Amino acid sequence: MTKKKIAIYRFMSAGCNGCDVQIFECLVPRYKLGDLGVEVVFTPEEANVLAITGSINVKGAEELKMAYRKLKSPKIVIAVGNCAATKGIFSKGYPIVGPPDRIVPVNLYIPGCPPRPQAIVSAIAKALGASLDEKEDYWSTPEGFRGKHKFDAEKCIGCGACAQVCSSDAIEVIDEDGKRLVRINYAQCTFCGFCQDECPTQAIRLTKEYHLSTDDKKMAYIVNEVEMLRCRICSSYYVPSKQIRWAIKRIMEKAAVYRDLRKELEDAMQICPECRRKIVNIRNAKRLLASLAIKTRVS
Amino acid sequence: MPEIVRIGPYKPQLLEPERFELLVENNKIIDVNIELGYVHRGIEDLFTKRTYMQNLALAERICGICSGVHTLCYAQTAEGIMDVEVPDRARYLRCIYMELERLHSHYLWFGVLAHTLHEHEVFLKVMTERERIQDLLEYLTGNRINYLINTIGGVRRDITAKKAERILEVLKDMKNLSDYLLMLLDRDGAFVEKTKEVGILPRSIALDVGAVGPTLRGSGVKSDIRRDDPYAAYGELDFEVVTEDEGDVLARTRVRVRETFESIRIIEQALENLPEGEISVKPGEPLEKEEIGRAEAPRGELIYYIRSNGTNIPERVKVRTPSFANNFALTEMLRGDIVQNARLIIESIDPCFACTDRITIIDVNTERKRGLES
Structure with missing residues (x-):
């Protein structure tokens, strides 16, 4: 195994310290951090690697610049955890200046909330070009572990319920060119599993995958694409076609008595809400005018 | 001539940054100034931007060690606002998860x-x-630190017979570990020599400054929210509130180690008496009211205040964490002790920040800096 000397200095600003505890736990012999020639040091002057946990707030920004200046070359910076990658759940916090990469260059991201010690050690080993034999039980994840997401493209109807319940704004719904993209940024996710719980078609699942380290955080996305439906009147795209089919099916299940209404329902649902409102309003306007006419005649 | 000793804010070993300025004369600490804000994230503001459910994940991320009890306390307070009755099985399960957390924290x-x-x-x-508890929690909840196991109206995952078996197996080893730690504190050795009569917090001062948790119990005050204001299933379980009278670092250490035995006892009892039934109920609509909830975190009393305006987004959430309450006790402990003990004393309240080797001493008159060791 390579004996490149790595000295890590840990820096934390605005995070929950969960990741700091994970780095502390990496010192436990079973994770073999020592075998990689890695040690944790206590001043930035002794270190050549900076491990940042947490996002950076107003007070931490200057301190971070100072710590980076003191670092010995080659000045490697690792962002541990999701707050350090993208600000994570604190993205809308008013004192947050930004993720560390707005202040210092970051070489490696280890997403997770928090990343397991296994993920941290394994990512460092990978960056060093060393390999660990991850045979022991604790390298695998238990049943029910909340790791990287997976879409079932067949099942996903593109309704965007996951984006609604997401606790850290990690899920985006983007409509473009007749397609709807449901995009999960797992470097911002808290791995709470609300999306999995709320998905009406069980299309989204948190898998046991936890090795998520990357040197380009733009790659930390999982995307699913669904076709959109055109409005029959104004011919603009307004809803995923799968969602409409799913809704009609649900309505027919619940209201089986009105089976003969199916055709009418399908017709009505292929008109976008905007146009539907216009139609209703025309009718209402006519009714209003008529009643006004009657009133004036009586008086 | 008095000197200023600065500890922090960025120190390497554990936890969060915070700056301490100690005013030192003849190696004795005469005054302390604490500067906070290095971990400020605007959480109370963020609470008012998300729904009650989404806020569970935020509450959890206030602290990465006692994460579970934050969701518990938040959920209990929100349950008051939504007028939900938690099922019996969920109340017992909450005790089990929270005591496991107390074990790993201690x-x-x-x-x-x-x-x-x-x-x-x-x-x-x-x-x-300790990794065995972490593995166990990961197995039970799906995450090592941010379990997100408590939800408004119950818990999210059940403990089956197979899981209960594994818990008991781990607890057996933990009992051995606690025995070993207590043995270290009973015999002469580094743990007793270096901590005895260090950082003394007398009972009267502890009460005056409003210390909480093991810091207060180490000064001989029998105070524990689990017993004084029982929540979850603590009212139905038998446990002792551990106290020590000396009020020094050793006493606080002994309190924490002895508490691990009580935690193990609580989990065993809860597993034995686990009622059958649902693990969660669906919460109702939020009512227009305000609510205060409290719980005993590993570090002491945790308080949540929520004001609701009837919408699904809280209007105001206020959190009082135990480390904040203990900061004032810390000032009292440090005053009068020697500067070499400062780090040990700061750690003895189990703060959500711990300060270490990055200490520089500045001579007030000459502004000359030197390290503590030199």
């Missing part, structure tokens, strides 16, 4: 103490054994 704290006292072997032993 062991982590002992690991930090051993690290501070340069007892490397003990440190490695505690941390290695």
Whole structure:
């Protein structure tokens, strides 16, 4: 195994310290951090690697610049955890200046909330070009572990319920060119599993995958694409076609008595809400005018 | 001539940054100034931007060690607002999860103490054994730290017979570990020599400054929210509120180690008497009211206040964490002690920040800096 000397200095600003505890736990012999020639040091002057946990707030920004200046070359910076990658759940916090990469260059991201010690050690080993034999039980994840997401493209109807319940704004719904993209940024996710719980078609699942380290955080996305439906009147795209089919099916299940209404329902649902409102309003306007006419005649 | 000793804010070993300025004369600490804000994230503001459910994940991320009890306390307070009755099984399950958290928190704290006292072997032993609880929590909840197990109206995952078996198996080893730690504190050695009569907090001062949790119990005050204002299933379980009278670092250490035995007892009882039934109920609509909830975190009393305006987004959420309450006790402990003990004393309240080697001493008159060791 390579004996490149790595000295890590840990820096934390605005995070929950969960990741700091994970780095502390990496010192436990079973994770073999020592075998990689890695040690944790206590001043930035002794270190050549900076491990940042947490996002950076107003007070931490200057301190971070100072710590980076003191670092010995080659000045490697690792962002541990999701707050350090993208600000994570604190993205809308008013004192947050930004993720560390707005202040210092970051070489490696280890997403997770928090990343397991296994993920941290394994990512460092990978960056060093060393390999660990991850045979022991604790390298695998238990049943029910909340790791990287997976879409079932067949099942996903593109309704965007996951984006609604997401606790850290990690899920985006983007409509473009007749397609709807449901995009999960797992470097911002808290791995709470609300999306999995709320998905009406069980299309989204948190898998046991936890090795998520990357040197380009733009790659930390999982995307699913669904076709959109055109409005029959104004011919603009307004809803995923799968969602409409799913809704009609649900309505027919619940209201089986009105089976003969199916055709009418399908017709009505292929008109976008905007146009539907216009139609209703025309009718209402006519009714209003008529009643006004009657009133004036009586008086 | 008085000097200013600065500790922090960025120190390497554990936890969060915070700056301490100690005014020192003849190696004795005469005054302390604490500067906070290095971890400020605007959480109370963020609380008012998300729904009650989404806020569970935010509450959890206030602290990465006692994460579970934050969701518990938040959920209990929100349950008051939504007028939900938690099922019996969920109440017992909450006790089990929270006591497991207390165990790993107290062991982590002992690991930090051993690290501070340069007892490397003990440190490695505690941390290695502690990994078993972390593995267990990951197996039970799906995450090592941010379990998100409590939800408004119950808990999210059940404990089956197979899981209960594994818990009992781990607890057996933890009992051995606690026995070993208590043995270290009973015989003469580094743990007793370096902590005895250090950082004394007399009972009357502890009460005056409003210390909480093991810090208060280490000064001989029998105070524990689990007993004084029972929540979850604590009212139906038998446990002792551990106290020690001396009020020094050793007493606080002994309180925490002895508490691990009580935690193990609570989990065993809860598993034995686990009622059958649902693990969660669907919460209703939020009512227009305000609510205060409290719980005993590993570090002491945790308080949540929520004001609701009837929408699904809270209008105001206020959190009082135990470390904040203990900061004032810390000032009292440090005053009058020697500067070499400062780090040990700061760690003895188990703060959500621990300060270490990055200490510089500045001579007030000459502004000359020097390290503590030199």
